[in-house]
Each structure stands twice: as C-alpha cells, then as structure tokens.
Amino acid sequence: MADGPNSTGKPRGNLPPLDLHVPEPKFRPGDEVDYSHIPIPEAGKQPRPDENCEAAETWPLCTDLVRVLDGEHRATGPWDPRLDPDTLRRMLRTMAMTRAFDDRLHRAQRQGKTSFYMKCLGEEAVSIASAFALADDDMVFPSYRQQGILIARGYPLSEMCNQIYSNRADKLKGRQLPIMYSSREHSFFTISGNLATQYPQAVGWAMASAIKGDTRIATSFLGEGSSAEGDFHSALTFAAVYNAPVVFNIVNNQWAISSFSGFAGAERTTFAARAIGYGIAGLRVDGNDALAVFAAMQWAANRARSNQGPTLIEHFTYRADAHSTSDDPSAYRSAQEREEWPLGDPVNRLKCHLIALGEWSEEQQADMDREVAEEVKAAAKEAEKNGILGHGLHHPFHTMFEDVFEDLPWHLEEQADQAIRERRTKFPDWKQ
Numbered sequence: 050m051a052d053g054p055n056s057t058g059k060p061r062g063n064l065p066p067l068d069l070h071v072p073e074p075k076f077r078p079g080d081e082v083d084y085s086h087i088p089i090p091e092a093g094k095q096p097r098p099d100e101n102c103e104a105a106e107t108w109p110l111c112t113d114l115v116r117v118l119d120g121e122h123r124a125t126g127p128w129d130p131r132l133d134p135d136t137l138r139r140m141l142r143t144m145a146m147t148r149a150f151d152d153r154l155h156r157a158q159r160q161g162k163t164s165f166y167m168k169c170l171g172e173e174a175v176s177i178a179s180a181f182a183l184a185d186d187d188m189v190f191p192s193y194r195q196q197g198i199l200i201a202r203g204y205p206l207s208e209m210c211n212q213i214y215s216n217r218a219d220k221l222k223g224r225q226l227p228i229m230y231s232s233r234e235h236s237f238f239t240i241s242g243n244l245a246t247q248y249p250q251a252v253g254w255a256m257a258s259a260i261k262g263d264t265r266i267a268t269s270f271l272g273e274g275s276s277a278e279g280d281f282h283s284a285l286t287f288a289a290v291y292n293a294p295v296v297f298n299i300v301n302n303q304w305a306i307s308s309f310s311g312f313a314g315a316e317r318t319t320f321a322a323r324a325i326g327y328g329i330a331g332l333r334v335d336g337n338d339a340l341a342v343f344a345a346m347q348w349a350a351n352r353a354r355s356n357q358g359p360t361l362i363e364h365f366t367y368r369a370d371a372h373s374t375s376d377d378p379s380a381y382r383s384a385q386e387r388e389e390w391p392l393g394d395p396v397n398r399l400k401c402h403l404i405a406l407g408e409w410s411e412e413q414q415a416d417m418d419r420e421v422a423e424e425v426k427a428a429a430k431e432a433e434k435n436g437i438l439g440h441g442l443h444h445p446f447h448t449m450f451e452d453v454f455e456d457l458p459w460h461l462e463e464q465a466d467q468a469i470r471e472r473r474t475k476f477p478d479w480k481q
C-alpha cells in the first residue's frame with residue numbers, strides 16, 4: 050500500500066508538508082497605521098435595487114459599500130433616505146445622548162460604582178439609525194453594543210443605571226451582568242452573554258410572528274467575531290429555508306476583544322458575502338454613515354414586512370474604544386487605528402451634514418452636548434439613591450432563589466436557608 054497512511058509522520062513522496070495559515074493583524078502597538086488597502090467607494094454610486102427584487106440582485110452590494118454622505122457631508126445617490134432636518138436632529142441628539150451615557154457610566158465603573166461597563170463609541174450610528182428605521186414594536190434581539198436602540202426607544206436612562214448598579218430598583222434583580230438589559234415593553238429582548246444565541250432566537254420569533262399572521266418583524270445584531278459561532282449559521286439556514294421576516298446585522302467593528310476580524314474570516318471575503326451562500330439578500334454599508342445605515346435597515350425591514358424574506362446587513366465600522374472596562378487595547382493594537390479609520394466618526398459626520406444643510410451649528414452642538422450630559426447626570430444620580438455596588442442596597446438575598454417555580458420547592462427553601470446562614474457566619478455585620 051504505497052499510498053496508504055503514513056504512520057511514521059514523515060512527508061509522503063515528494064508532496065509538500067501540509068501547512069496552516071494563522072491570521073495576523075496588520076498593525077500592532079506602536080505601528081504606523083496605513084489603511085490604504087481598504088477600498089472606500091465613492092458615496093452615492095451604489096445602485097439601490099427594488100425592495101422586492103430577487104436576492105441575487107443585491108449580491109454585488111455584498112462586496113461594495115453603501116454610502117450616502119460624501120466628503121463634503123452632502124447626502125447623495127439612490128440610497129439617500131431624504132430625512133427631514135427635525136428627524137436628523139433627533140437622530141443626532143440620540144447619538145450624542147448615548148455617547149454621554151457611555152462616558153458617564155464608564156467613569157462610574159472606574160469610581161467603583163459598578164463592576165462592569167461596555168461602550169459603543171464610534172458605533173452609535175449602527176444602533177440608532179437602525180432604531181429610527183424600524184417600527185417601535187419590531188422585535189430586537191441585540192448584542193451588548195446596541196444600548197443606542199434602547200435609548201432611541203425611550204427607555205428611561207435611570208432604569209438603565211439601576212440595572213448597571215444592580216441596586217434594589219434593578220428590574221432584573223441583579224441577576225444579569227451590568228449592561229445586559231431587557232425590556233418587553235420596548236421590544237428589546239434580554240441581552241445574553243452567550244454570544245450569537247440571539248440570532249436563532251430572532252429567527253424563531255420571526256417565524257412565530259409569521260405563523261400567528263402578525264405584521265411585526267424581528268431583527269438581530271451580533272459582532273463580526275460572533276459570526277464565527279455555529280448559531281449564526283443555523284439561524285441563517287432556518288431563515289433562508291422558511292423565508293422568515295428577519296433582518297440580520299453583523300456589526301463589523303474590526304475587533305473581537307483582542308482578536309482581529311481575520312479570525313472570523315475577514316481575510317477571505319466580506320461578512321455580507323455570507324448572504325450569498327444562503328441565497329438571501331445582503332447589503333454592506335458604511336456603518337459610520339447614519340443615513341446609509343438608516344436606508345439599509347429601512348430597505349431590509351420593508352422587504353421582510355412584505356414577505357420577501359431575510360436580509361443580512363454588514364455594518365462596516367470601527368470599535369473606537371476598549372472592548373469593555375475589563376480590556377486594555379493598547380496591549381494588542383496600534384493607538385493610531387482610531388485616528389486613521391477612513392470612515393471617520395458617526396456623530397461628527399451627522400453633525401457636519403446638518404451644518405452643511407444650514408440646519409445646525411457648532412454652538413447648537415455644544416449646547417446639546419451640555420444638555421445631554423446634564424440629563425445623563427441627573428438620571429445616574431437618581432439611580433444612585435437606589436444603591437451602587439457594595440452599598441448593600443441590592444435586592445434581598447433570598448430573591449436569588451425566587452421566580453423559577455410558582456411555589457419555592459422545599460429543597461430550594463433549604464438551600465436558601467443554608468446560603469443565608471453561611472453568609473451570616475462569613476459576614477457577621479450583614480443586615481439582611
């Protein structure tokens with residue numbers, strides 16, 4: 050058996066030894082950053098197919114980039130959603146509010162008021178322009194970086210703070226990691242720490258909506274790193290097979306903690322191109338261009354609403370800050386990346402657009418920034434009255450055992466008593 054398995058481990062005949070490719074990011078700490086290898090097509094040049102088109106008509110857009118705002122901050126081309134200035138100003142304010150919220154709650158973590166926080170700096174357009182394009186009762190299955198949707202839907206900032214502080218007013222009773230919100234009233238599904246689980250859940254919800262003859266669609270968001278999870282692929286298979294009314298979003302912010310997008314397949318093709326393999330519509334959009342994000346989400350939502358099936362949208366953006374308060378990006382990426390990012394900053398671009406329209410000014414922007422910072426401060430102070438980390442003002446310890454069974458079974462009652470006894474022994478000053 051000349052060609053049989055070779056148990057010696059030596060290469061067979063004159064075949065080259067097999068080799069693996071291990072992706073490596075282009076820039077590491079201290080490196081000069083040059084993004085000229087990233088193609089940035091001219092704004093306004095991408096065709097906008099009819100919302101009811103064959104999925105294949107969108108596929109050239111999976112390797113293109115839908116852009117509306119040009120270098121002079123003017124809206125241009127067929128994807129321009131033609132929003133009125135009032136809507137643009139509301140969108141800008143929501144983005145500024147989210148940034149101010151992130152800023153304050155990040156500092157709250159540094160001050161020891163909470164154990165954990167995650168910002169969405171540089172990615173505000175993705176969630177907020179999407180929220181503006183959706184109906185308020187379309188069901189969102191988010192990742193942890195879409196706090197902007199909750200803010201856009203009017204969830205009280207103080208309730209968000211209560212959750213972050215895990216205090217006695219926390220509606221989730223301290224059972225979720227800070228920032229993992231949930232609000233049925235705002236059609237915002239509970240954020241899960243197990244990445245990508247929200248994708249099949251969104252498909253299931255969308256299928257149920259169709260089975261019930263409802264008109265509401267579902268949408269889900271995950272990071273490009275999470276798209277490497279099996280859940281991503283089974284969700285897309287189900288959605289494609291049953292033509293489920295769902296909009297999938299991949300937020301490609303280039304990084305998954307310290308792993309760059311190459312580890313999720315970015316060296317081979319775009320993330321939007323995954324749509325082609327499943328035979329569904331796909332769009333790749335400038336995620337720092339709020340108008341392009343709005344237009345793409347509106348296109349995909351209308352398509353899903355009229356029974357034309359799922360769309361996968363890749364939002365091409367950049368995670369401008371650390372992954373979370375537990376991360377230090379200076380250990381693995383060049384600080385220059387943020388400054389050199391070729392698609393700029395989403396808040397600044399929308400501001401400049403409104404100024405170019407003659408509908409806004411730097412002074413108005415400065416006033417608005419002050420106002421939103423005050424609003425966030427008041428909400429955080431209000432929440433602090435209900436307790437912060439370490440002040441003991443959390444939900445009573447016993448509640449940890451409740452809400453699973455209608456009546457607490459005897460063995461859980463025993464466990465609760467034991468836990469409380471042990472806690473008293475360990476912390477004799479403990480009040481509850």
Ligand SMILES: Cc1ncc(C[n+]2csc(CCOP(=O)(O)OP(=O)(O)O)c2C)c(N)n1
Nearest residue numbers: 194242243244272273274275302304305306
């Ligand atoms: C199933 C699973 N695997 C790993 C993790 C640990 N983890 C938490 S966040 C994260 C990075 C995710 O990156 P990405 O999907 O790109 O989202 P981003 O943080 O960039 O928004 C990882 C690996 C997890 N929470 N769940």
Ligand SMILES: [Mg+2]
Nearest residue numbers: 272273304305
């Ligand atoms: Mg990412």
